[in-house]
Amino acid sequence: MSPSRRQVVAASLCRGVQLALLFLAARRHSAVATTERARFRLIPRVTMNTKPVMPGDNGTKWPRRPPRLGRLFGTLRPFYFITFNTYQRLGLLARDEIHDTFCAFSAKAEEYDVAVGRYVIMPDHVHLFAAFPMDGIALPSWVQSLRNVIGKKLGQLGIPKPHWQEGFFDHLLRSYESYAQKWEYVRMNPVRAKLCDTPESWPYQGEIVRIPFG
Numbered sequence: 769m770s771p772s773r774r775q776v777v778a779a780s781l782c783r784g785v786q787l788a789l790l791f792l793a794a795r796r797h798s799a800v801a802t803t804e805r806a807r808f809r810l811i812p813r814v815t816m817n818t819k820p821v822m823p824g825d826n827g828t829k830w831p832r833r834p835p836r837l838g839r840l841f842g843t844l845r846p847f848y849f850i851t852f853n854t855y856q857r858l859g860l861l862a863r864d865e866i867h868d869t870f871c872a873f874s875a876k877a878e879e880y881d882v883a884v885g886r887y888v889i890m891p892d893h894v895h896l897f898a899a900f901p902m903d904g905i906a907l908p909s910w911v912q913s914l915r916n917v918i919g920k921k922l923g924q925l926g927i928p929k930p931h932w933q934e935g936f937f938d939h940l941l942r943s944y945e946s947y948a949q950k951w952e953y954v955r956m957n958p959v960r961a962k963l964c965d966t967p968e969s970w971p972y973q974g975e976i977v978r979i980p981f982g
Contacts, residue, residue, distance in 0.1 A: 847899045847979075848907060849950050852915060852936035859891035860927055861918070862963075867972045869921040870894070873914055874976045880905045885979045888954050889972035890961070895954045897947065899979065911936050947979075 854860050867889055874884035874896075881904045887896035900907055919931045941947050958970035967973070 845899050845902065847897065847941045847947070849939040849941055849947075850896050850898060850907075850911060850936060851893060851938075852911060853893040853933040855930040855933055857892040857933070860922060860931065861889050861894065862891040862972055863925075864971075865921055865925060866918060869918055870914070871974070871976065873917050877910070877976075880910065882910055883979065884976040886951055886954075886975045887973060888957055888970070890957055891963075895957070897941070897951070897979075907938060908936075911938075 860866075870887070870889060874887070877884050877898070881901035883899040885897040885899070887894065898910075900910070915932050919929070922931050923929070939950075941950065955967040955973065958964045958973070959967055964970045
């Protein structure tokens, strides 16, 4: 075989090997993508059997009858107590527009497998309890999205940035007792601040998803 012929054959074999490697790489990528999609579909979703009542529906305050989340403690679903503050603790948040914005965002959290339970909006900070999926949106990303949405509403109300203190506080709850203790403390915040006489009379608190235990 002449040198030129050998070069042609070698080049042809090289192209064949390259095509085979590309084919195998494409199949491997497809298999990984399929596995990732299947894994995502297995993320446990929040089961809600009652549609949330939006602020103003039938003249009722938010929420009228919170949906229910299936049993939480005893599962692997992380449940957090979350707090974040306004910039320099300015009293920006205790207003109907911010409450409505918070509730609307929290009601849509189910799209990301996040369930917001009880909450209290104080003039300069927010307390809330939320359950997150084991594999899904990260807690910091979700909190940042919530603050962005509320910040946008503050901007529409003519309140300039900055709106938020850097960072936020989160505490992983491990039992119903810790949830009950935290909530008892949080719900009394407006009373301790002399904003109302009873925790029930504070208009900027409630429950988005009712979380049973046992």
